Amino acid sequence: MEGLSSGSKRRALIEVGVSSEVGHILPKIQDRLLDAFRQLDGAMTALRYGTVPVERISDATARSCKVKHIVIEDAPGQPDPPQAGQKLYLFECHWELIVYVLSDADVGQEMVAVDGAEAGESNMPACQQWTMPHRDYLGLWEALMYEGILKQDLLSYANAALLFSDKGVDPQVVSFNRVLLLHGPPGTGKTSLCKSCKALAQKLSVRLQHRYSDSQLIEINSHSLFSRWFSESGKLVTKLFTRIRSLVSDPDSFVCVLIDEVESLTAARRSGGNEPSDAIRVVNALLTQIDSLKHYTNTLVLTTSNITGAIDLAFVDRADFKAYVPNPSLNCRYEIIRSAVHELVSKGVLVGSRSVPRFSHSFLESEAAPMDVHGTQQQQQYQQSFRSANEWRDFNSPETWGRWLAYIASLCEDFSGRALRKLPFQAFIIQGEVVGVADFLAALEQATRKEISARTSVDEGTTDMSRRTTASGREST
Known part of the structure; x- marks a missing residue:
C-alpha cells in the first residue's frame, strides 16, 4: 500500500502494528490508516525516523484502529541510512504503508x-x-x-x-x-x-x-x-x-x-x-x-x-x-540509557519538556580534560574535570545532560544491554519520587556506582569461593 510517489525521491516504510482485535477487518483498518498518513503528508507534518508516538495520528484513528506501534524506516537499498530521530517530511519521499496484526496467541x-x-x-x-x-x-x-x-x-x-x-x-x-x-x-x-x-x-x-x-x-x-x-x-x-x-x-x-x-x-x-x-x-x-x-x-x-x-x-x-556482536560501545551505551530516560519522561515518571540530546563526540571533552575513560583512576579524573568544568553551568541544560549521560555511560564499560536498561529502574528506587531530568541523572550516576560496587563484591566472592574449593580439593587429596 503506497502513498505519493516520485521517481527520484527517497523511499520510506511506515510500519504500523495493530491489535488482533481488529484483524478480521484489516482492509478497513488499512484504509483508515492510509487516510491518516495522507493527511499528515498533505499538512507537511514533520515526523521522525524510528519509533513514532501513536498520538501523532489522530486519537480517534489510533483508538478505532487499535494501533499499538508505529515505526518509520528506510526501504531496503537506500544509500546513507538516516539515524533514528532524523526529521522526515512524507511529501519529500515515496512512502509505503505496511499494516500488520500482532498475534497474542499463547506460546x-x-x-x-x-x-x-x-x-x-x-x-x-x-x-x-x-x-x-x-x-x-x-x-x-x-x-x-x-x-x-x-x-x-x-x-x-x-x-x-x-x-x-x-x-x-x-x-x-x-x-x-x-x-x-x-x-x-x-x-x-x-x-x-x-x-x-x-x-x-x-x-x-x-x-x-x-x-x-x-x-x-x-x-x-x-x-x-x-x-x-x-x-x-x-x-x-x-x-x-x-x-x-x-x-x-x-x-x-x-x-x-x-x-x-x-x-x-x-x-x-x-x-x-x-x-x-x-x-x-x-x-x-x-x-x-x-x-x-x-x-x-x-x-x-x-x-x-x-x-x-x-x-x-x-x-x-x-x-x-x-x-x-560485541559488547555495547560507548555510543550504544549512551543511546540505550537515553532511550530509557525518554521512555520515563513520555510516561510521566520523570518531568521534562526538553530531550536529552543524541550522542555527540563533543560530549567526550571537557574544558579540563579529554574523556577517554577506560580505568577507574581515569574515570575519577574525568568526574573531577566534569564537575569543575560544569559546576557553573545550568544543570537543566540539554548539553549538560548529554555530557553527564556520556560520563555515566563511560562507567558501564562491561555492562550488557539488559543491565543498562535496568539502571533507570534502580535509579528511581534511589530517587523515590517524580523529579526532573537533572535530579534523575544524579540518581542514575549513584545507581551505576552501586551496581559496579555490587558486581565487584560478587566477583571477589566468586574468586574467594573458587580458591577455597581448590584448597579443599588439595587437602582431601
Missing part, C-alpha cells in the same frame, strides 16, 4: 517422544513456537542498539537469501544454506544474542507478509535434546526436524528456526575411540537435518553462540552469514 510447546523412556518421561519439551509478528516482541528490533550497520546487514542477508531462492539459483553452483550465526565474545549475554534473532524474525514477518500468509518462530531447546538414554539424542534431533519440515512444507508459511547456544548441539567432534559418542551422533544428526532444509525456500535458520571455539567446523562452514 506453543512441541514435545518429542523418547524411545525406551520410563513411564511419565516418554515426552520431552523440544521447542517453543510463536505465531509472528507477536506482541511479546513489539518494538524489540527498534530497541536493539549496535555500532555500525549490523541491523541493515542482517536484513540484507535475509533479502539476498530469499531472492536467490525466488530466482531459482542452483545451490550446487552458488552455495547458500539460509543459515545465520550471531556470535559474541566470551561473557556476552546469550539473552542479547537470542533477542537479536527474535527481533530479526519479527521484522521479517512484518516485511514479508505480502508474500506469506503465516509466519512462525521455532526456538529449539538445545539442552532438552540431550537424552539420558544412550544414543537417543540423535534420534530426538531427527524427530524434531521432522516436525519442522511439516511446517515448512506449506509454501505460504515463513518459518524461522532459532537454535540458541548452538555449541550445545554442535560441540566439536572429538572421539577417543572407534564407537561414536552420543554427542557426535547429535552433531551428525543436526548437520544432516539442516542440509535437508536447503530444499525449502521459505525458511531461515538463526543460531547464536558465545563460545565459538566449541562449535563444529562443519557447522560453521554451513553458515552463510556470520556476524560478530
